[in-house]
Amino acid sequence: MNAALEEILEVPEATQISRFQAGDRDAFTALYRTHSPAVFRFALHMTGDRAKAAEITQDVFVWLIHHPHDYDPARGALGPFLAGVSRQMLHRLQRTERRWLSFDQSPTPLAETADPARALDLEALRRAIARLPLRYREAVVLCDLEGHRYEEAATIAGCAVGTIRSRLHRGRELLERKFLPKEKR
Amino acid sequence: MTLDEMLAKIAAEDAQAAPPHSIESRVLREFDGPPKPVRSWIPAWTAAAAACVAAAAIALRQPPPVPAAERPFLPVPYTAPPATYERTSVVRMDVPVAALVAAGFEVHAPDAGGEIQADVLFGQDGRALAVRIVPDSERRISQ
Numbered sequence: 062m063n064a065a066l067e068e069i070l071e072v073p074e075a076t077q078i079s080r081f082q083a084g085d086r087d088a089f090t091a092l093y094r095t096h097s098p099a100v101f102r103f104a105l106h107m108t109g110d111r112a113k114a115a116e117i118t119q120d121v122f123v124w125l126i127h128h129p130h131d132y133d134p135a136r137g138a139l140g141p142f143l144a145g146v147s148r149q150m151l152h153r154l155q156r157t158e159r160r161w162l163s164f165d166q167s168p169t170p171l172a173e174t175a176d177p178a179r180a181l182d183l184e185a186l187r188r189a190i191a192r193l194p195l196r197y198r199e200a201v202v203l204c205d206l207e208g209h210r211y212e213e214a215a216t217i218a219g220c221a222v223g224t225i226r227s228r229l230h231r232g233r234e235l236l237e238r239k240f241l242p243k244e245k246r
Numbered sequence: 247m248t249l250d251e252m253l254a255k256i257a258a259e260d261a262q263a264a265p266p267h268s269i270e271s272r273v274l275r276e277f278d279g280p281p282k283p284v285r286s287w288i289p290a291w292t293a294a295a296a297a298c299v300a301a302a303a304i305a306l307r308q309p310p311p312v313p314a315a316e317r318p319f320l321p322v323p324y325t326a327p328p329a330t331y332e333r334t335s336v337v338r339m340d341v342p343v344a345a346l347v348a349a350g351f352e353v354h355a356p357d358a359g360g361e362i363q364a365d366v367l368f369g370q371d372g373r374a375l376a377v378r379i380v381p382d383s384e385r386r387i388s389q
Binding site: 086089090093094097098100101102105106114115118119122123124126128131136137141142144145146149150152153156183186187201205206207208215216217219220221233236237 | 249252253255256257259260261262263264265266269270272273274276277278321322323324325326327329348349350370371373374
């Protein structure tokens with residue numbers, strides 16, 4: 062790691078952002094190292110696929126490089142802003158994939174694949190989350206897996222706090238119906 | 247194991263997940279930009295003269311510019327702007343003041359439960375991307 066990068070990793074994020082917006086490569090690297098894990102995790106939970114999550118992470122930061130001034134620190138922290146951009150990238154990816162899926166590959170609705178006798182393994186739960194309808198998946202990922210508060214999740218998803226709560230409730234209900242035998246619910 | 251426990255376990259397992267290192271180098275290559283173009287053999291003044299002639303020709307053929315709208319669109323916070331290829335549409339509608347506040351706008355209206363007329367820019371996926379308040383509507387609200 063070069064000395065300039067080491068130095069900028071120590072400065073407050075607001076300084077890193079203003080230096081990045083002025084074209085500083087090391088400041089951008091510092092921001093990437095701070096925020097890329099969260100972007101990657103969000104994409105991973107949403108897609109259930111590491112390759113796609115890596116692709117989305119790359120797209121988000123390439124977008125940031127080309128739109129440095131679209132982020133306004135006065136409107137909130139960079140983390141939720143990048144989560145919002147990731148969300149847009151995910152929507153685009155999903156639209157593109159939907160356009161090209163064959164019948165054999167098209168995702169089966171959750172209710173049709175439900176199998177209460179299925180083993181309660183985490184990988185199956187990951188896959189089930191990735192198959193939830195988008196609005197419920199977002200709520201489950203943001204609140205249950207990413208640990209965002211309802212207000213933060215609502216800001217990222219662009220909806221009201223009450224809507225996030227009801228989507229989370231519905232998403233969890235769908236997962237419970239799929240995974241937990243009746244006596245455990 | 248309950249659903250809560252399973253979700254907590256996934257969250258804990260993935261807490262250290264990070265993108266592969268190759269992504270950082272790809273992104274930084276993008277930051278560095280494309281290699282500088284090789285100097286053209288065409289003299290700079292020739293290119294500048296051609297550009298001037300082309301600009302003059304376009305200016306003479308274009309109709310006079312339409313006056314821009316009085317107010318710009320304000321982007322909805324935390325939404326990425328549409329891609330250049332994306333189809334967008336503008337719809338004039340009555341928007342609840344509460345919805346604007348919930349979306350992150352600072353609205354100074356006497357009646358927070360009322361509605362305000364605005365032009366809303368929608369993206370291809372049907373999401374609102376930006377809002378422009380109609381001036382007459384503001385007068386109506388302030389009355």
